[in-house]
Amino acid sequence: xxxxxxxxxxxxxxxxxxxxxxxxxxxxxxxxxxxxxxxxxxxxxxxxxxxxxxxxxxxxxxxxxxxxxxxxxxxxxxxxxxxxxxxxxxxxxxxxxxxxxxxxxxxxxxxxxxxxxxxxxxxxxxxxxxxxxxxxxxxxxxxxxxxxxxxxxxxxxxxxxxxxxxxxxxxxxxxxxxxxxxxxxxxxxxxxxxxxxxxxxxxxxxxxxxxxxxxxxxxxxxxxxxxxxxxxxxxxxxxxxxxxxxxxxxxxxxxx
Numbered sequence: 001x002x003x004x005x006x007x008x009x010x011x012x013x014x015x016x017x018x019x020x021x022x023x024x025x026x027x028x029x030x031x032x033x034x035x036x037x038x039x040x041x042x043x044x045x046x047x048x049x050x051x052x053x054x055x056x057x058x059x060x061x062x063x064x065x066x067x068x069x070x071x072x073x074x075x076x077x078x079x080x081x082x083x084x085x086x087x088x089x090x091x092x093x094x095x096x097x098x099x100x101x102x103x104x105x106x107x108x109x110x111x112x113x114x115x116x117x118x119x120x121x122x123x124x125x126x127x128x129x130x131x132x133x134x135x136x137x138x139x140x141x142x143x144x145x146x147x148x149x150x151x152x153x154x155x156x157x158x159x160x161x162x163x164x165x166x167x168x169x170x171x172x173x174x175x176x177x178x179x180x181x182x183x184x185x186x187x188x189x190x191x192x193x194x195x196x197x198x199x200x201x202x203x204x205x206x207x208x209x210x211x212x213x214x215x216x217x218x219x220x221x222x223x224x225x226x227x228x229x230x231x232x233x234x235x236x237x238x239x240x241x242x243x244x245x246x247x248x249x250x251x252x253x254x255x256x
Contacts, residue, residue: 011126012036014055016046016072017090018064022111026059026118033119035126043067047075050082057125058087059109063194070153070177070195086125151175152198154252155191157184159206163230163245167201170249184208189215199224199252204239213238224255 013035015026023039030037038053040046044067046058058076062069069089076082092111107121154176158164161182168178179195181188184206192200200216202209204227213227227236228243 011056011122011129012038012053013122013126014038014040014046014049014058016040016043016058016064016069017061018042019061022061022090026113029115029118030122035122043069043072043075046072050076050079054082055085056129057122058085059090059122060087061090063191068194084129086129088121088125153177153179153195155188155195155197155200156180157188157201157206157209158182158203160203163203166245167248170245171252174249174253176252182206184212188212192216199226199255201248201251202227204229204236210236224251226251 013030015023015030015037016039017023017026018041020041023041027037027039038049038055040049042064046060047067049055060069060072067075073087076085076087086107088107088109090109090111107125109118109121151174154171156164156167156171156178158167158180159182164180164182168180171178176198179191179197184202188208189212202213202216202225204210209227213225216225226240226243226248227238228240228248230243
């Protein structure tokens, strides 16, 4: 096991997941490492656990019934006494890229878990949590302009990582929470149902996109789905060709 997992022992971890097997398994693994473990089945339950005992680290599933992970994070960061608690996002969507700063999280842990990787990330988060408990008095610096109010979630599937990053930055700057990935797996529909995004942007050359585009467009509660191509015309009438970064942002802005 890597050295980092032995840096801190005895921390308190809050595991938030609607699947009992995940809660039980993580609870046992973390308890065996010397941590005190609390568990919660959804965001509302987790908020109650927070006030009963402040954790050093939170392991959080984003997709849960009731109060989901994103809603829990919003409520968590509104409470100053918990604003510095590190949150590790748990996801079964491989290749998922999340703008962690925009949702108030610290790290992503993929399911199924690599135990050593999980324990190392938890140990480092506990260390940082305790190290920030009594921070030195900061030197005053000019405050940046406050970010725009969160305007909703946008799912982006784009096979070109450079383009994916550009679109992520543009949308994040405009106040959107961006969930981005380079390929379109079967989990995308489930992710859309859980996050209820304002819009979904699908680059037609990305793996798996064409198979799920129709399903997403028929899904109730989804405001806008754009199937696009940047570089060439497509034989498919439902693919919008030669779309620029600015046009993608404009499409999202037009969804209500």
